[in-house]
Amino acid sequence: MSEDLRAELTNLVGPATWHNLLPHAARDNLVVVNAGLDLVEVGLALTADNVTAVQRWISEALISKPTAEQLQHWDRDRSRQFQALIVQPYVLIQEPDPT
Numbered sequence: 001m002s003e004d005l006r007a008e009l010t011n012l013v014g015p016a017t018w019h020n021l022l023p024h025a026a027r028d029n030l031v032v033v034n035a036g037l038d039l040v041e042v043g044l045a046l047t048a049d050n051v052t053a054v055q056r057w058i059s060e061a062l063i064s065k066p067t068a069e070q071l072q073h074w075d076r077d078r079s080r081q082f083q084a085l086i087v088q089p090y091v092l093i094q095e096p097d098p099t
Contacts, residue, residue, distance in 0.1 A: 009043045009085060016084035016093070018074045024091040025071060032070065033094045034062040043087045063092075 024030050033042050034057075042063060045053040057063040066074075074080055082093040 006040060006044060009040045013039050013083055013085045016082050018080040019078040021082065021091065021093060029090050030066050031090045031092050032064050032066050033092050035094060037062055039083055039085045039092055039094055042092055043085050046087045046090065
């Protein structure tokens with residue numbers, strides 16, 4: 001795996017408000033990443049087509065599509081902040097740690 005790609009993805013991680021993520025939600029392109037995972041690691045696994053890691057995270061519910069309840073909750077606060085990483089065609093999002 002290329003360290004250049006890791007650096008590039010690391011530089012692409014940044015804050016995004018729910019308002020700005022709405023178009024991606026409408027296209028069903030959002031992937032919610034558990035706070036215990038590193039967004040860059042998930043992005044690297046997706047770009048490398050690492051099916052084993054991605055399937056494991058899905059089976060452990062560490063990455064998923066947003067639920068209807070999450071979407072409704074976030075829609076009530078469109079200024080809610082997430083960390084986001086675009087890995088075409090997906091937008092990986094992670095809620096900040098509540099602590």
